[in-house]
Amino acid sequence: MIYFDNSSTTMPKKEVQEAINEYALTLYGNPSSLHRLGIDSEKMILLAKREISEIINSDSNEIIFTSGGTESNNLAVIGTAMRNKNNGMHLVTTEFEHASILNAFKYLENQGFEITYIKPDKDGIVNLENVKKAIREDTILVSIMHVNNEIGSIQDIDEIGNYIKKIKKEIYFHVDAVQSFGKLKIDVKQAKIDLLSISAHKIHGYKGIGALYIRKNTRINPLFFGGQQEKGIRPGTENLLGIISFLKAAQLVKKDQKTNFDEVKKIKEIMVEGIKTIENIKFNALNNSIPYILNVSFKGLKGEVLLHALEQRGLFVSTGSACNSKKKIHSHVLEAIELEEKYLDGTIRFSFSSLNTEDEANRAVAIIHESMSFLNRIMRRS
Numbered sequence: 001m002i003y004f005d006n007s008s009t010t011m012p013k014k015e016v017q018e019a020i021n022e023y024a025l026t027l028y029g030n031p032s033s034l035h036r037l038g039i040d041s042e043k044m045i046l047l048a049k050r051e052i053s054e055i056i057n058s059d060s061n062e063i064i065f066t067s068g069g070t071e072s073n074n075l076a077v078i079g080t081a082m083r084n085k086n087n088g089m090h091l092v093t094t095e096f097e098h099a100s101i102l103n104a105f106k107y108l109e110n111q112g113f114e115i116t117y118i119k120p121d122k123d124g125i126v127n128l129e130n131v132k133k134a135i136r137e138d139t140i141l142v143s144i145m146h147v148n149n150e151i152g153s154i155q156d157i158d159e160i161g162n163y164i165k166k167i168k169k170e171i172y173f174h175v176d177a178v179q180s181f182g183k184l185k186i187d188v189k190q191a192k193i194d195l196l197s198i199s200a201h202k203i204h205g206y207k208g209i210g211a212l213y214i215r216k217n218t219r220i221n222p223l224f225f226g227g228q229q230e231k232g233i234r235p236g237t238e239n240l241l242g243i244i245s246f247l248k249a250a251q252l253v254k255k256d257q258k259t260n261f262d263e264v265k266k267i268k269e270i271m272v273e274g275i276k277t278i279e280n281i282k283f284n285a286l287n288n289s290i291p292y293i294l295n296v297s298f299k300g301l302k303g304e305v306l307l308h309a310l311e312q313r314g315l316f317v318s319t320g321s322a323c324n325s326k327k328k329i330h331s332h333v334l335e336a337i338e339l340e341e342k343y344l345d346g347t348i349r350f351s352f353s354s355l356n357t358e359d360e361a362n363r364a365v366a367i368i369h370e371s372m373s374f375l376n377r378i379m380r381r382s
């Protein structure tokens, strides 16, 4: 079995599971309790915050834990918009954000906010010129993803963040870094980022645990109401085992980020070299994308059909678009980069992790060729 669907989620690493096994039956105290068991749990949370904050160059008290990237994105966008609406009702984002951003903005639109959606270019890049054009006198928040989860294109968040703050330092800058955390360098101070969303299960931690970096003095409303955990911004007893998994996964990426990057880059190169000879294919955003994601369109094929042909041969991937038998729904990302109609249905995302090997990449290439020959034979017959 070859698992090339790591942008959907990753397998927890052995070290992560070992950390969970070590603490699951001992570190059960409520972090809010005043006794020793509570204090031990609280210490673990502080350690995890320190580890995460060092990766993004923030202070550890600027990190709060959430249930994942989706919640972090909702809290960042809705929480700041609602709290700061007296300063303006205009918000800026892009057309190809993750659903947890786009649907949060849709909600805000229904609450009376005005949203400008920036269109990325054909390579999946958000041009600074378009950010400049989008910002208005009454803009209070700009939210732009670091790495796109379907095509892997990378935005220059340093340039965008510094530009925004030069215009008006009161405009909040949020970055969805779910696909880049632990993979690309992130420096929230250098990029002048106010809020940054991350998630553990994309870096071999557990599902259902994420974090939001909130720069000191950021005015934000909570989405849930309860106790004083996480300064009242995210109340509820903390997901301690999830946090331990995040801590361990963060320690591992901090240590191995460069080696992982180089190894995964080689895997992507093998894939590109191996399949570029296939007729009628198109690599999307190839030159501007993270090594962890390779997005390929196969003209005239249905992505789902190819996905299952690959699966039958042991290769697990994602489609770039979700198709419904009654109503065709194309990927909003591929539509945003204006991928030609003939490619829209047949897009596959291969996504890699440091647990993958070059041998797997070579085997995957063979499987793709074999599946394509098989599907071409069937299509010719029918």
Ligand SMILES: Cc1ncc(COP(=O)(O)O)c(C=O)c1O
Residues within 6 Å of the ligand: 007, 008, 067, 068, 069, 070, 071, 073, 098, 100, 145, 147, 148, 149, 176, 178, 179, 199, 200, 201, 208, 210
């Ligand atoms: C770019 C991006 N943002 C947000 C999310 C949501 O993260 P989570 O699955 O932790 O809710 C994902 C998950 O696929 C993602 O890729």
